[in-house]
Amino acid sequence: MSKVWTATSLLFLLVLLGGIALAGSALAQGDATTPRKGPVIGFSQATTVEPWRLLFNEELRAEAARHPEVTVLMADANDSVAQQVTDMEGFIKRKVDAILISPKESAELTPVVIKAADAGIPVFVLDRNVETDRITQFIGGDNRAIGRAAGHYAVQLLGGEGKARGMIFEVWGGMKTRPSQDRHDGFHEVVEREPGIRFVGQPVDCDWKQHLAYEAMLDILDKEPRIDLVYAHNDPMAYGAWMAARDEGRAEGIAFLGIDGIPSEGVRWVRDGVLSATFLYKTPGDEGLRQALKFLAGEPIARTLTLPTEVIDRQRAEEILAARKNQP
Structure with missing residues (x-):
C-alpha cells in the first residue's frame, strides 16, 4: 500500500511542477515557485492560421533566442476568444513577470x-488594442494611417x-x-471626398x-456588373x-489592394501583378519582447509605440x- 501511495504522490508532484498547459510551445517548464534565471514572459497569440501571425511568432522567437536568460511561454488560442481568456488566466495564475497579448477581439479580452x-x-x-488604459504599452501600426494611404492610392488608380x-x-x-x-x-x-x-x-x-473573401467576392460579382477596385483589409483576403x-x-480591369506586406505573400503577389499594391503592417512580436525586457530592467518606455509602414508597389x-x- 505504501508503494502505491508513493507512486501517486510522485505523479501528483510531477503534475504540479509541469505548470499550466499551453497550446503552442513553452521554452521552459515549472510552476511559480521554481527557481529561474531570468524573467518569465507569457505570450498569448490569437491564432496561427494566418501567415502574418506565423511570421509574428517567428520574429518573436528569433528575438527570444538573443536572450537565453529569458523564458517565453507561448500560447496559441486557435482563433478562440474563450481559449485566449483561459491562456491569459493561466499566465496570471503562474505569476509571470510580464504578458504580451495580441487579442482575438478587443472588447472580449479587455476584462482579463x-x-x-x-x-x-x-x-x-x-x-489589436483592448478597451482599457490599464496596460503598460500598446505596440502596433497606425491602421487608420494605413487606411488613408490605401485610400490615396485607390484615388490615384x-x-x-x-x-x-x-x-x-x-x-x-x-x-x-x-x-x-x-x-x-x-x-x-x-x-469619400471623391x-x-x-x-x-x-x-x-x-x-x-x-x-x-473568395466567397464574398463570388457573391458580389454575381450581383454587380462593374467593379473597378477591391480594397481588402489584409493580403490573403485580397488574394482570395x-x-x-x-x-x-x-x-x-480590377485593381486589388491589400495590407500586410509579407515578402512570401503580399510582396510577391504585387511583384507578380496580382495585387496593385500592399501596405506594410509590420509584425510587433520582436519589438514587444524588447520593450517588455526594457521595462522589467527599469528603463523608461513609451505608452504607445507605433511601428512604421510603407506603400509597396511593383517596383518596391x-x-x-x-x-x-541576396541576403546571406
Missing part, C-alpha cells in the same frame, strides 16, 4: 487584461484627386477588431480569411478576392524580394 493588471503583471498589447471614378468593393477583416475598423475609417476618410467613387455591396466580415475574379473571368516589391534573395 484588467485582471492581469490588478495582479500587478505588466501587460503589453500587440497589434481611379483617375486622381478630383477626377476619380469607379466602383469599389471593400473586404472587411474582423469587424469586432480595432484594426479592421481603423482601416475602414482611414480609407473612407480619403475616398464624388465619382461609389461602394458596392454590404459589409461582410471575412475574419481575415482568404476563403471567406482576386482568385474569385479570376475564376469568373473578371480579374482583368521587386527591390524587397531582390534584397532578400
